[in-house]
Amino acid sequence: MLKVNNLHAEINGKEILKGINLEVRPGEVHAIMGPNGSGKSTLSMVLAGNPAYTVTGGSAEFYGKDLLAMAPEVRSHEGLFLGFQYPVEIPGVSMVNFMRAAVNAKREYFGEPPMSATDFLKMMREKRAIVELDNKLASRSVNEGFSGGEKKRNEIFQMAVLEPKLSILDETDSGLDIDALRVVAEGVNKLKSENNATIVITHYQRLLDYIKPEFIHILYKGRIVMTGGPDLALELEERGYDWIKQQVDNEENNG
């Protein structure tokens, strides 16, 4: 479903992504790990279409279509979802109105009439249950005054509402207590099917205990420098990143 080929991107004239290659097929779960500042969030922003970033080379296809040519909202309609590392607070816009606008925008894109008020509320209730999101949060302004964990839970709630084909979850596990982590991970698993796929960006093995990825990618200095199976995450947990950094830096120096 997603084919990223030699993707380069910069922000404020600084090149961050230096040739990313990544392929994701339906039903798969991928994890992207890597040291701070390596470009993980940048990759997620570029795939979701943040206009602050400039793509300077390479391509990304989503179900055969040119992803990079689509507006962010079209990427969303086509089935891409980004769970933000830092969910944005929007004072004055209620969660309910926000989700109604989101759901109906997608329906409009597919030529469907807006959802009826009762159907919408019913759906909101069901989706809320999946991530055990407090009803009170749903009636407040988007993320405003939410605790760190509540914000992350709210990201998964939005994912549940939008039913994406490909979800990129950027450090959705950080800031969660043990129970919340389980709830969020179970939420992700409940929404998993053979038709959709997930990319989780994380620093911790503990999320991967719940969400079992087939592929682990290590991102370093804007490139995926290593890809492996579940064992790779365990190895990282034990050995840290230094050995990978050294390996890459040596290659750089010698090349």
Add this chain to the structure above:
Amino acid sequence: MSALQQYIDLYNGHKSLVDSGSAQVLNDLRHSAYEVLRDMELPAKGSENYETTDLEEILSPDYGVNVGRVNIDVNPAATFHCGVPSLSTSLFFSVNDLYAEANDARLGLPEGMYVGSLRQFAINHPEICGRYYGRCADIKNPVVALNTMLAQDGIAIWVKRGVKVDKPIQIVNILQNGAPLMAVRRVLVILEEDSELKVLTCDHTQNPDVEFLALQTIEIFAERNSRLDYYDLEESTEKTSRLSAMYVREGEGCELVIDGITLYNGTTRNEYHALFEGENASLHLYGMGIEDRCRHLDTYSRIEHKKGNCKTDELFKYVLDDDATGAFTGLIKVEQGADKTEAYQNNRNIVGSDNAKMFSKPQLEIYDDDVKCSHGTATGQLDDMQVFYMRTRGLSEHTAKLLLKQAFMADVIDAVRLPGLKERLHLLVERRFAGSVSSCAACNSACGSDK
């Protein structure tokens, strides 16, 4: 000829006609206003407190003034479609500056109050009227002087001691004429001790292609422990100018909410002058302006704390697009001895285009050291990250910005305490930002003046 001179000449040429269309109390002040104006030079654009507004230019068109009090043949209740239909109000009108009222306007109003024509009030209750009329508006203010010289009628509301008026009084000011016209409106609001009143005024312009000037002076006397909500909504056209000067005196223990909402306009200057004369009083002064195309909104406010233990909460918000200009000049002055004053002044603006301009000058002058005061201003753009976040959930850029602009205005709207009006305003503001049809959206006039 200066812009003022044409009105001075007009008055000079029709003194007795002007007087005969009015009442003694109003006529008594007319001549002193004339004398002030004769020696007055209009403050130039760029001078202090007139940094962005050009009075000379606003007054320069050859506006007609209905000194002969010719009735134009309209039934305002029939032609007027209120944008706030869910609201149950007592409905009064001014068509240009002629007074009118709906048939059932007085249903449900309590004894112990007067609401109606100012001229009639001055005739029926000359003593009361004389005790208040012109007593708080500053005649040296050009807007007040011109208004006082030419005003023949207007609206008076007098609520006697202890009377609580539950049903809101709605005053709809309609501008309707085939040729350029100045409507000279005067409003007098008297709240005696322990009384309560809610007022909603709505300014509408019917002919989008005609130039109008609404020249108004509002005097509000709130006596001990009275409560007033005053909502002033402008929904006019790009060719309408409005010069409004409101003067407020607040006695001990009063609670006032004053809210100026500009949804559609041309060139507007709204002045608010308030004075705390007694302790333990409060004023919530709120306002918003939604300005696009070549519209201009200038808010000037001056609030004086003479007595202690009073509270001012002031908030004005603007959203500017296209070539619009906005200005906010606010002064809160705390006199020596006004201990335990709380005064907060805030101006927040969103500028959505390169050409739109905002001028903001908040000011505090404090001569007492036992006070809590703050002021702030911020002018910026919509937050890119918020827009992007919303787009990743499928909202178009347009919808995202629309919701953010609405959200920006939410606290001003939520401060409205009139049942029905708050909900309606949320809708009107949403529609305004969405650019969909309203009574005033028919206006296609191109703006020619350089502001």
